[in-house]
Amino acid sequence: xxxxxxxxxxxxxxxxxxxxxxxxxxxxxxxxxxxxxxxxxxxxxxxxxxxxxxxxxxxxxxxxxxxxxxxxxxxxxxxxxxxxxxxxxxxxxxxxxxxxxxxxxxxxxxxxxxxxxxxxxxxxxxxxxxxxxxxxxxxxxxxxxxxxxxxxxxxxxxxxxxxxxxxxxxxxxxxxxxxxxxxxxxxxxxxxxxxxxxxxxxxxxxxxxxxxxxxxxxxxxxxxxxxxxxxx
Amino acid sequence: xxxxxxxxxxxxxxxxxxxxxxxxxxxxxxxxxxxxxxxxxxxxxxxxxxxxxxxxxxxxxxxxxxxxxxxxxxxxxxxxxxxxxxxxxxxxxxxxxxxxxxxxxxxxxxxxxxxxxxxxxxxxxxxxxxxxxxxxxxxxxxxxxxxxxxxxxxxxxxxxxxxxxxxxxxxxxxxxxxxxxxxxxxxxxxxxxxxxxxxxxxxxxxxxxxxxxxxxxxxxxxxxxxxxxxxx
Numbered sequence: 001x002x003x004x005x006x007x008x009x010x011x012x013x014x015x016x017x018x019x020x021x022x023x024x025x026x027x028x029x030x031x032x033x034x035x036x037x038x039x040x041x042x043x044x045x046x047x048x049x050x051x052x053x054x055x056x057x058x059x060x061x062x063x064x065x066x067x068x069x070x071x072x073x074x075x076x077x078x079x080x081x082x083x084x085x086x087x088x089x090x091x092x093x094x095x096x097x098x099x100x101x102x103x104x105x106x107x108x109x110x111x112x113x114x115x116x117x118x119x120x121x122x123x124x125x126x127x128x129x130x131x132x133x134x135x136x137x138x139x140x141x142x143x144x145x146x147x148x149x150x151x152x153x154x155x156x157x158x159x160x161x162x163x164x165x166x167x168x169x170x171x172x173x174x175x176x177x178x179x180x181x182x183x184x185x186x187x188x189x190x191x192x193x194x195x196x197x198x199x200x201x202x203x204x205x206x207x208x209x210x211x212x213x214x215x216x217x218x219x220x221x222x223x224x225x226x227x228x229x230x231x232x
Numbered sequence: 233x234x235x236x237x238x239x240x241x242x243x244x245x246x247x248x249x250x251x252x253x254x255x256x257x258x259x260x261x262x263x264x265x266x267x268x269x270x271x272x273x274x275x276x277x278x279x280x281x282x283x284x285x286x287x288x289x290x291x292x293x294x295x296x297x298x299x300x301x302x303x304x305x306x307x308x309x310x311x312x313x314x315x316x317x318x319x320x321x322x323x324x325x326x327x328x329x330x331x332x333x334x335x336x337x338x339x340x341x342x343x344x345x346x347x348x349x350x351x352x353x354x355x356x357x358x359x360x361x362x363x364x365x366x367x368x369x370x371x372x373x374x375x376x377x378x379x380x381x382x383x384x385x386x387x388x389x390x391x392x393x394x395x396x397x398x399x400x401x402x403x404x405x406x407x408x409x410x411x412x413x414x415x416x417x418x419x420x421x422x423x424x425x426x427x428x429x430x431x432x433x434x435x436x437x438x439x440x441x442x443x444x445x446x447x448x449x450x451x452x453x454x455x456x457x458x459x460x461x462x463x464x
Contacts, residue, residue: 127418186359192462199458206451215445219438226431230424 023061026051027075030068035115039069039122066129069119070136077140079108081147088150094157095205098171101151102178102197106190109182113190120183132176145172160211163220167208170227174204255293258283259307262300267347271301271354298361301351302368309372311340313379320382326389327437330403333383334410334429338422341414345422352415364408377404392443395452399440402459406436 029051033042044065048058062068080101087100109116122130129136149168152159159167178200182193211220261283265274276297280290294300312333319332341348354362361368381400384391391399410432414425443452 124416125418184356186357195461196458199454199461203451203454203458206454210447210451213447215442219435219442222431222435222438226428226435229427229431 022053022057026053026058026061027068027071030062030065031072031112031115034119035112038118039065039115066136069123069130070140073132073137073140076108076112077143080105081143083108084147088154092154092156094152094155094208095201097151097155098204099197099201101147102175102201103194105175105179106182106193106197109179110190113182116183141172144175145169148172148175157205157208158212159208160217160220162217163208163211163224166224166227170223171204173227174200254285254289258285258290258293259300259303262294262297263304263344263347266351267344270350271297271347298368301355301362302372305364305369305372308340308344309375312337313375315340316379320386324386324388326384326387326440327433329383329387330436331429331433333379334407334433335426337407337411338414338425338429341411342422345414348415373404376407377401380404380407389437389440390444391440392449392452394449395440395443395456398456398459402455403436405459406432 026047030042030047033047033050037046042065044058044062045055047065047068048055051058062071083104084101087104088097091097091100119130122128123132125131128134131137132141145168148171151171152164152167178193178196181196182190185193187193210216258279262274262279265279265282269278274297276290276294277287279300280287283290294303315336316333319336320329323329323332351362354360355364357363360366363369364373377400380403383403384396384399410425410428413428414422417425419425442448
C-alpha cells in the first residue's frame with residue numbers, strides 16, 4: 001500500500017490527471033510487453049514506442065524497468081488487499097481468514113500466470129532488486145506482512161505469546177512458498193495450488209493452536225531462531 | 233544409482249574401455265560447456281566439436297542433451313552416496329545422520345553452483361524431463377529417497393508408526409527445499425545453506441520425536457494427506 005513518491009516537475013505535471021493517464025498507459029503497455037516478449041527482452045525504448053510516448057517520458061515516470069515491476073508489485077498488493085477485504089470483514093475464524101487471503105492472492109495473480117513464470121527467473125535471484133526479499137521491495141513486502149498480521153489480530157485464534165509477534169512474517173513466508181508453487185503449477189487453472197492452500201491452511205491452523213502446548217514451545221523457539229539466522 | 237542401459241552395437245563398442253573413455257570425455261565436455269555457456273545455449277554439435285568426436289558419436293552415447301543431464305544426476309547421486317557413507321557407518325543418532333547426509337549433498341554439489349543456477353531455470357519447470365519430480369528422473373529420485381530411508385532405519389529414532397513409511401519421502405522433499413535454497417544462495421561459499429541445514433535438522437529431529445505424541449497424530453495425518461493430494 002505504500003505508494004512511492006512520484007517525481008514532480010516544477011509544473012507539477014505528474015499530479016495532473018493527464019500525467020496520471022500517461023503513467024498508467026506506460027505501465028499497462030509494459031505489462032503487456034513483459035507478458036508477450038518476456039521481461040528480459042523488453043526494453044524501455046520498446047515500451048515507450050508501443051505506448052506512443054518519448055523514451056525520455058517513460059524514464060521520467062518510471063526511471064527504470066525495475067521501477068515498473070515495483071509498480072506492478074504495488075498494484076498487485078493493492079488489488080490483493082481489496083480482494084481480501086470481504087473475507088476479513090466477514091470471518092473471525094483464523095483458518096477461514098487465512099484461506100480467504102491466500103485464495104484472494106491467487107485470484108489476483110491468475111491473469112499474470114504466464115508472465116510470472118517467465119519473470120520469476122529474474123525475481124528469484126536474491127541479489128535482484130525485484131526479489132520479494134530485496135530492500136527495494138520493502139514497501140509491498142511490509143504491506144503484505146501487515147495483511148497477515150490482520151488475519152491474526154482480527155481472528156479468535158489463541159496463540160503462544162512468544163510466537164504471536166513472529167507469526168505474521170511466518171505466514172508471509174508460507175504465502176511466498178505458495179506463490180512459488182503457483183508459478184510452476186501447470187495443472188489446469190492452477191488447481192493444484194488451490195489444493196495446496198486447502199490442505200495447508202487447516203495444518204497451519206492446528207499448529208498455531210498447538211503452539212500453546214508446553215511441549216511445543218521449544219519448536220516455536222527453534223523456528224523463530226532459524227528464520228532470524230537466515231535473515232542476516 | 234540405477235544406470236540406464238548403454239546402447240551397444242553389434243561390435244559391442246560401448247562395453248569396451250575405449251567406449252567408456254569416449255563416453256566420459258563427452259560427458260565431461262558437456263558439463264564444462266554447460267557451465268561456461270549455460271545449458272540452453274550449448275548444442276550437441278558444440279559438445280561433439282569440443283570433445284573432438286563426430287556428432288553421430290555423441291548422439292550414439294547419449295541420444296540427447298537431456299540424457300547428459302540425467303547422467304549428471306546419476307553421477308551426482310553416486311557421489312552423494314559415497315560422501316554420505318562415512319557418517320552413515322559412524323553415527324546412529326538420527327539428527328547426526330540427517331545433518332551428515334544433507335551436508336554431504338552440498339559438498340558434492342558445490343563445484344556445480346554456477347552451473348546449477350543457470351540450469352535450474354530449465355529444471356524447475358515441472359513438465360521438463362529434467363525436473364527432479366519428472367518420470368524421467370525416477371531412478372536418481374528413488375535412489376535419493378532410499379538414502380533418506382537409510383538415514384532413518386540405521387538410526388535409533390522412535391517414530392510414529394503411521395509416519396514411518398512416509399518419512400523418507402518427506403525428508404527428501406526437505407532436501408529438495410534445501411537444494412532450492414542453495415541454488416539461490418549468494419552468500420560466500422553458500423554459508424547460509426549450511427546455517428539452514430544446521431537449524432532445520434534439530435527442528436526436524438524434534439518434530440519426528442514428537443510425532444509419537446497423541447496430540448500430534450492428526451498433524452502427521454494432515455501432512456501425509458496433503459503430500460499425497462499434491463502428487464496426483
